[in-house]
Amino acid sequence: MKPESPRAGLLGIEELDRPQIEAILWRAKDFQAVQHQTVKKFDILRGRMIVNLFFESSTRTRTSFEIAAKRLGADTVSITAAGSSLSKGESLVDTLNTLAAMRPDAIVMRHSASGAPYFLARHLPTPIINAGDGTHEHPTQALLDALTILDHRPTLEGLRVAIIGDIAHSRVARSNIHLLAKFGASVVLCGPAPLLPPELARLAPGVSLAHEMSEAIRDADVIMMLRVQIERQQEAFFPGGEYFQFYGLRPEHISLARPDVIVMHPGPINRGREISSEVADSKISAILNQVENGVAVRMAVLERILN
Amino acid sequence: MRRLLIRGGRVVDPLAANEEAADVLIEDGRVAAVGPSLDAAGAETFDAAGRIVAPGFIDMHVHLREPGFEHAETIETGAMAAAAGGFTSICPMPNTQPVNDNATVTSYIIERARRHAIVNVFPIGAITRDSAGEELAAIGSMKRAGVVAISDDGRPVMNARVMRRAMEYARACGLPVIDHCEDLNLSACGDMHEGVESVRRGVQGIPGCSEDVMVARDILLAEVTGARFHVAHISSRYSVAMVAQAKSRRLAVTCEATPHHFSLADQDTIPYDSDYKMKPPLRSACDRDAIVQGIAAGVIDAIATDHAPHAGSEKMQEFDRCPFGVTGLETALGLALDRLFHTGRIPLRRLVELFSAAPARILGLDRGTLRPGAPGDVTIFDLDTEWIFDVNSSLSKSKNSPFDGTRFRGGPVATIVAGRVVWRREGGLAAG
Numbered sequence: 001m002k003p004e005s006p007r008a009g010l011l012g013i014e015e016l017d018r019p020q021i022e023a024i025l026w027r028a029k030d031f032q033a034v035q036h037q038t039v040k041k042f043d044i045l046r047g048r049m050i051v052n053l054f055f056e057s058s059t060r061t062r063t064s065f066e067i068a069a070k071r072l073g074a075d076t077v078s079i080t081a082a083g084s085s086l087s088k089g090e091s092l093v094d095t096l097n098t099l100a101a102m103r104p105d106a107i108v109m110r111h112s113a114s115g116a117p118y119f120l121a122r123h124l125p126t127p128i129i130n131a132g133d134g135t136h137e138h139p140t141q142a143l144l145d146a147l148t149i150l151d152h153r154p155t156l157e158g159l160r161v162a163i164i165g166d167i168a169h170s171r172v173a174r175s176n177i178h179l180l181a182k183f184g185a186s187v188v189l190c191g192p193a194p195l196l197p198p199e200l201a202r203l204a205p206g207v208s209l210a211h212e213m214s215e216a217i218r219d220a221d222v223i224m225m226l227r228v229q230i231e232r233q234q235e236a237f238f239p240g241g242e243y244f245q246f247y248g249l250r251p252e253h254i255s256l257a258r259p260d261v262i263v264m265h266p267g268p269i270n271r272g273r274e275i276s277s278e279v280a281d282s283k284i285s286a287i288l289n290q291v292e293n294g295v296a297v298r299m300a301v302l303e304r305i306l307n
Numbered sequence: 308m309r310r311l312l313i314r315g316g317r318v319v320d321p322l323a324a325n326e327e328a329a330d331v332l333i334e335d336g337r338v339a340a341v342g343p344s345l346d347a348a349g350a351e352t353f354d355a356a357g358r359i360v361a362p363g364f365i366d367m368h369v370h371l372r373e374p375g376f377e378h379a380e381t382i383e384t385g386a387m388a389a390a391a392g393g394f395t396s397i398c399p400m401p402n403t404q405p406v407n408d409n410a411t412v413t414s415y416i417i418e419r420a421r422r423h424a425i426v427n428v429f430p431i432g433a434i435t436r437d438s439a440g441e442e443l444a445a446i447g448s449m450k451r452a453g454v455v456a457i458s459d460d461g462r463p464v465m466n467a468r469v470m471r472r473a474m475e476y477a478r479a480c481g482l483p484v485i486d487h488c489e490d491l492n493l494s495a496c497g498d499m500h501e502g503v504e505s506v507r508r509g510v511q512g513i514p515g516c517s518e519d520v521m522v523a524r525d526i527l528l529a530e531v532t533g534a535r536f537h538v539a540h541i542s543s544r545y546s547v548a549m550v551a552q553a554k555s556r557r558l559a560v561t562c563e564a565t566p567h568h569f570s571l572a573d574q575d576t577i578p579y580d581s582d583y584k585m586k587p588p589l590r591s592a593c594d595r596d597a598i599v600q601g602i603a604a605g606v607i608d609a610i611a612t613d614h615a616p617h618a619g620s621e622k623m624q625e626f627d628r629c630p631f632g633v634t635g636l637e638t639a640l641g642l643a644l645d646r647l648f649h650t651g652r653i654p655l656r657r658l659v660e661l662f663s664a665a666p667a668r669i670l671g672l673d674r675g676t677l678r679p680g681a682p683g684d685v686t687i688f689d690l691d692t693e694w695i696f697d698v699n700s701s702l703s704k705s706k707n708s709p710f711d712g713t714r715f716r717g718g719p720v721a722t723i724v725a726g727r728v729v730w731r732r733e734g735g736l737a738a739g
Contacts, residue, residue, distance in 0.1 A: 014507075093623050113625035114509035115579030122580075123623075134627075136509030174509060199506040 009106065009127035010301055011117055012137040013178040021143070021179060027300040028147050028293070034071070035296060045074035048105040048306050052078040053096075054131070055111045060267060060291060061131050061140075065108050068298035074306070077104075092116065093123055100126045105306050109133075114171075127305050135169045141266055142175035144297040146183075148290045149222055152262050156183035162216040162257075163187060164247060165226030165274055166237075168195045172266045173226060174203070181206050190216035191226075191247060192238035213246065213253060220257040225249050225265045228274045243273065250276045254284065262286045310334050311726045312347040313685060316355030320362055321660035322676040331360055333683035333726035341677055353728060355687050358720050361659045362677050363395025363684025365666040366636065368460070368485075368539055368563060368611035371397070371428075373419065374412070375404025380616040380704045382416065385636070386424035388614070388703035390730035392636035393662075393719035395684035396427040396674065397614075400460040401438065408433035408444035413452035425729040425736070426722070427684070429455045429672065431485065434473045438462040443473055450480045455670045458485035460539060461586070461631075465491055467524055474534035483535035483561075483669060488521035488546065489513075489586065498627050500588040504573040510626065513588050515543040522546040526553045529560055537669055538562035540613050542587035544597030551606040561669050563611040566635055566642035567709065569598045581622045581629035582709045585615065602661065603652045609665040612639045616705030634708045638696050640688060641715035648690070649716060655690075662686070683726035690717040702736070 013021070034040050050069045054062050062078060069076045079099075090098075092111075099107065106127045109117050114134030121128050132138040149156060161180055167173045167189045180187050181204030189200055190210045201207050210216040217223060228243060254261065263275075263285045271277045280287065311333045318326040318341060330345040331338065366389060372380035382399070389397045399416065401407035407416060413430055420428035432454035433444040439462075446457055457477055463486060464470045470486075477484045494517040499505050501512025522538055526549060529536035541547060541562045553560040567585065572592040576583035583589060601607040615632025622629050643661070647653045653661075663686070667675030674682055698711035721731040729737050 091620065091623065092625055111625070113627045115626045119579045119626060134509055135511075168506075171509060174507075197501075197506050197512075199503045202503045203507055 009121060009305055010129045010139055011121060012130060013139045013142050013175045014137065018182050021146070021182065024143055024297065024300045024304060025147055025150065027303065028143070028296045031296040031299040032147070032293065035292065040071050041073060042071060043073040044303055045069070045072040045306055048074045049103070050074050050076050050106050050108060050302065051099055051104040052076060052108045053099065054079070055081040055109070056132070058110055058131070060294065061110065064291070064294040065131060065298050068295050068302055071295070072299055072302055074302065093120065096120050096124055100124050106302070129301060129305060132171050134171065136171050137175045138171040139175050140294070140298055140301055141172050142179040143301070144290055144293040145176055145224070145264060146179055147293045147297055148264060148286050149262070151289065151293070152260070152286070153221065156180060156185045159185040159221040160219055161185050161187050161222040161224065162190060162220040163224045163226065164190045164213065164216060164249065166195045166228050167191050167200060167226070168197055170226050176224065177203050177207055188216045188220070192243070194237040214256055217253050217256045220261055223249065223257060223261060223263045225263065225275050227266065227268065227270060248272070248274055248276060249279050251278050254279065264290055267291070308335055309726055310347060310350035311683070311723065311728070312345065312350040312352045313355050313360055313687070313723070314352050316358045316360035316687065318360045318677065319655055319659045320677045321656055321664040323678055325656065331677055331685065333685070333723070336683050336725035338677050338679050338681045338683055340679055353687070353721065358687050358689050359655065361686045361688070362663040362675050362681070363722070363724065364393050364640070364662040364686045365396040365398070365672065365675060366394045366612050366614065366639070367398045367609060367666040367670060369397045369399055369614040369636065370402065370616065370632070371399040372616060373403065374415065379618045381423070382419045382428060383423035384702065384704045385614070385616070386420070386426045386428065387736060388634070388636040388701060389426045390722040390736065391702045391719065392638070393640050393686040393688055393722055394426060394636060395686060395722060395724045396429060396672070398429045398431050398455060398670065400431050400458060401433040402461045406433050406438050407431070407449070407454070408436050408438065410445060410448035410452035413449045413454055417453050426724050429453070429670065431456045431458050433457065434459040434464055434484065435469060440464045440466055440469060443469070443476060446473070446476055446482065447480055450482055454482070455672065456483045456485050456537070458487065458539065460485065460487045463487050463489050463491065463521060467528065470525065471528050471532060474528055474532035474536065478532055478534040481671070483537050485537045485539050486521065486525050487539045488518050488525060490517045490520050493517035493520065498584060500573045500590045502573055502591050508578050513586070515545065515590060515594065518543045518587055519545045519549070522549050526558065526560055529553070530558055533559070535559040540565050540568065540587055540611070541601070541607060542568045542590050542594060542598065544594045547597050547601040547606055551601070554606065561608040562606070563609040564598050564602060564607045565611060565613045566639045567633060569595065569602060570642050570646050571595065571709065576709070579626040581624070581626060582633060582707050584626065584629055584631055585613070585633050586631040599647065599652055602647060609669060610639065610643060610661045611666065612636055614703070616703050617707050618705060622707045632707070634701065634703050634705055636703065637701055638708065638710045638713070641696065641718045642710070644690065644717040645715055683723065685723040686719065687721040687723070688717065688719050692717060694718055
């Protein structure tokens with residue numbers, strides 16, 4: 001069997017251990033405080049160059065990485081697929097080799113193919129930070145979600161977290177499942193059966209499946225809603241017209257959860273599809289909190305990889 | 308008269324009695340005699356002491372990529388890789404460009420092989436025109452031109468009515484129908500076996516049932532039509548069970564398994580490494596064990612490699628863009644010895660049968676034995692020499708193998724086609 005090459009970047013949560021994740025989260029807490037200062041900029045990464053390479057459209061993640069890099073004093077270049085040589089038929093490896101030859105210190109990458117950053121990491125010396133690969137992982141999202149939960153709870157251990165929506169195609173769900181399981185939280189996954197393959201329960205300890213919202217939400221400390229893309233699905237995994245009726249989060253669900261429950265969503269949200277406006281805008285919603293924490297977490301990740 | 312004496316080997320012929328230390332004499336391309344201490348003064352000799360001497364191996368499922376995709380493989384290079392793997396005959400699938408769906412393409416392949424291939428090449432023709440699954444290909448004329456079976460390998464016939472007609476027609480022509488059993492609707496967009504690993508990696512799955520429903524359909528059609536039906540590269544445990552049941556009902560149903568399917572499971576693969584990407588995919592450990600069990604029990608008739616060369620650039624892409632297929636000619640025997648023989652799952656005679664007499668029987672070839680009068684095709688191998696497969700020294704044009712760096716115990720020593728040594732481990736290809 002072929003040997004696997006070492007990795008210097010951040011590809012996924014699955015391969016991290018608890019102390020590594022904790023180190024990032026504790027450091028992110030330091031950076032959280034900085035967000036409220038007038039001058040938010042450090043020179044920890046001065047003179048370093050970070051390339052943001054987004055083969056899939058993204059507003060919040062790309063902006064968040066860019067702000068994080070700039071707050072640490074690094075220089076950034078952002079490339080989106082439309083303007084890149086990919087549209088001229090160049091292969092992904094050639095594109096990356098070309099960029100790597102310009103000696104950036106790290107490449108932040110989002111790609112629609114699961115595993116694309118893993119494949120590149122085997123052929124490239126530059127550290128790669130995965131900003132979302134297909135339906136596989138989105139590690140910084142899980143880290144910022146953990147930081148957000150820790151703003152409301154002293155620990156992740158023993159928490160009950162419901163993740164609701166299109167689990168099968170969600171990289172956010174996968175990264176969160178791995179992270180939460182490593183910290184001893186229990187995770188209930190819920191969604192229409194074709195989007196909830198039974199194998200999910202075997203991804204990590206403490207993961208269970210539910211097809212009923214009420215079952216998933218009962219006694220939950222955290223409810224994570226996922227974006228459902230009815231219009232972009234190539235085929236019908238479920239009857240689109242009744243999604244909100246069965247899997248949309250509405251005020252009446254909230255009383256089933258713990259009184260101090262928080263509601264999260266990786267965004268962008270579809271009001272009236274997977275979440276009602278009343279819930280999205282309520283005091284229990286931590287959605288904007290998540291966005292804010294995204295910058296702090298990505299600062300911690302960039303510092304860790306580049307220093 | 309050309310004469311070759313293979314001296315002192317252990318002759319293992321599934322269609323004859325075993326000989327402990329015997330000579331095999333080949334005269335004018337055919338086996339003349341087998342027995343101890345043959346007198347053959349003046350013949351060229353090959354010292355096979357301590358080696359196994361077997362009927363030439365037949366790989367009934369390869370892709371030679373010619374015509375159309377010569378950047379990945381040619382009939383010449385594919386035949387060289389075959390010889391280095393101990394194969395004396397290979398059967399290329401029709402998914403070339405143009406597709407081998409008429410006698411002209413068949414004749415072209417046979418003529419190219421006659422000039423450039425160092426092993427025998429028996430083409431397999433398409434079932435439907437352009438393998439599009441609609442109109443039947445020129446099955447009768449291809450048979451006359453030399454095809455030994457028909458298959459739309461890689462582009463399975465989805466329309467059951469078309470498959471039924473093909474089976475009826477093929478039966479009358481005396482050709483077996485080989486199906487790559489895959490329901491394309493169930494497997495759509497899939498890139499690896501559907502299971503825990505595909506869910507973990509976020510890769511779309513190819514469920515085992517996409518194979519099973521087609522195996523079931525084709526067995527039923529074989530019963531209706533009386534055709535000889537052969538399942539290509541069987542990979543799912545339920546399909547193995549269905550073939551076993553068909554055999555118990557005495558239907559003319561056979562199947563083959565590839566070395567990668569009896570050796571590897573999805574959990575053994577390096578994530579997103581396209582050298583592990585093929586169709587059918589590497590399935591669960593449970594399925595892999597069922598393949599080994601099926602081989603041991605005789606449900607699985609033959610070993611075939613599904614040698615599927617792809618240029619490096621095609622395999623150096625995002626996993627979901629990479630084409631399916633891995634090379635396999637040079638590692639097949641090593642894997643069979645390693646996983647089936649040295650583990651005690653099958654005896655040597657059965658191993659030789661899987662590679663020779665069985666494919667010959669399925670395809671109706673007058674080969675797969677060393678009885679006097681048979682073609683002088685011989686595979687000489689050993690059981691114990693340790694070697695490591697280095698994909699960069701492969702004779703195939705393509706290097707997409709998951710077994711690069713794998714250590715083997717025993718493997719091919721020499722390959723003899725019509726009484727001529729075309730490859731030997733020490734010295735490689737014969738000159739000229």
